[in-house]
Each structure stands twice: as C-alpha cells, then as structure tokens.
Amino acid sequence: MSAIVEVRRLYKSFSRGAERIDVLMDLNVDVDRAEFVALMGPSGSGKTTLLNLIAGLDTPTEGTIQIGGQEISAMSESELARWRTRNVGFVFQFYNLLPVLTAYENVELPLLLLPLSSAQRRQQVENALGLVGLSDRMRHRPGQLSGGQCQRVGIARAIVTDPTIIVADEPTGALDAKSADDALNLLDLLRVQLDKTIIMVTHDPSAAGRAQRIVHLEKGRLVGAAEELRI
C-alpha cells in the first residue's frame, strides 16, 4: 500500500491579537490509499484543524502536506479551491444540506463546479444516491427526510465527484445508534468498493472502532507515535 496522504513536520498557529496559539506541532502522519482512519483526542487538541489542513480548507504555518503526490501546502488559494473541488468529499455533523433543494439537487451541487454535461451530472447523481440507498427519495427536500437519510444524502454529495479523499467531521454526532451505524457502514463501503481514503474526526469510541486505525491527538501532537505514524 502506498501513502496517499503524507503530512510532514506540520505546524499550525493562529493569531488572536498579539497572542499566538500553537495548535499543531511537528506532526507527521501517513494515510494509505483506501484506508479508513479515525482522528480522536480531547476537545481543543487540534483534530478539526488537522482535518481542515488535509482537506485544503486552510494552509499550514510550516511543514508540507502531499495528497496523491500533489503538494497542496504549496498551492495558492485559487489552486487549492480548484484542487478541493476535484479531490475532496466533505461529510459534516449536521449534513449542511440546503433546505430549499431536493436530495438530487443537493447532491448535484459540487458537480456544477465541474465541466460536465447535464446528462453526465444526472448519471453521477443517480449513481451516488443509488449507492446510499436513496434512489426513491431523490425528489424529497431535507425537511422531508430523517436525520439518517439526510446524512446519507450528505455522503452521496461527498462521493459524487469521485474524490481522492473523504473527510468527515463528527459524521455520526447528530445521529441515533442505528443511523450512525448505517452511515459508518456506508463510509466503509466507499472504502471497500471504491477504494476511497476516509479520514474521520470523532469523539465516539464505537464510531472510531469502525476505522482501520485510530490516530490520537493531544495538545497538537500525535500520541502513541511509532506504529501510528508509519513512516
């Protein structure tokens, strides 16, 4: 297996007025292709910050991040935005669906940024909604769907562009046990059937247990080092 995500000597600080907050310090981590990794750690340990950096939503203070051989830490903001559109699928705790759009239209949204015909878009949206078992709910709006179904729409939207990696921030945080299980089964299906690499932040040990590897962060550093770093 080759690493698809390579994080090297990563530092991230934020400034608040004159104060500097060091959030991530000297982080090294690899994630393999088609690996499902859970990121755990106390509140404020830097999990979301790391996830955002890997997803190209923010840039490091120091260090490098390579994804699929591309050094995203060296990209300009517009390059990064273009890269994100094609390479990252996002799954959120509260789904982030637009309430006025149908399930179909919500899943179609990321495709509108790509040069595709409407027939190609339709095929990709129908495939993604089929994969999450919602072919019969395409015309429903989020308000007409359960929380579990909304998250399945969110997962369909994350996969519809056929991204390199899927990042999920507390994807089961708002779900009951059965819906959480369904969502985790789906994420695992994306890994097994479509070779997707999944990085999930979670506080829930049972959700984390569904990943192949758990990476623990504490005060901006990885704990449990050696075998977790795999470099």
Ligand SMILES: Nc1ncnc2c1ncn2[C@@H]1O[C@H](COP(=O)(O)OP(=O)(O)OP(=O)(O)O)[C@@H](O)[C@H]1O
């Ligand atoms: N844009 C920002 N500006 C200033 N400080 C920030 C910013 N983003 C995050 N931080 C700080 O960085 C630290 C880590 O935040 P982060 O959200 O990554 O933690 P987390 O481990 O995901 O926490 P939680 O489990 O509570 O979501 C916190 O102290 C937070 O206040």
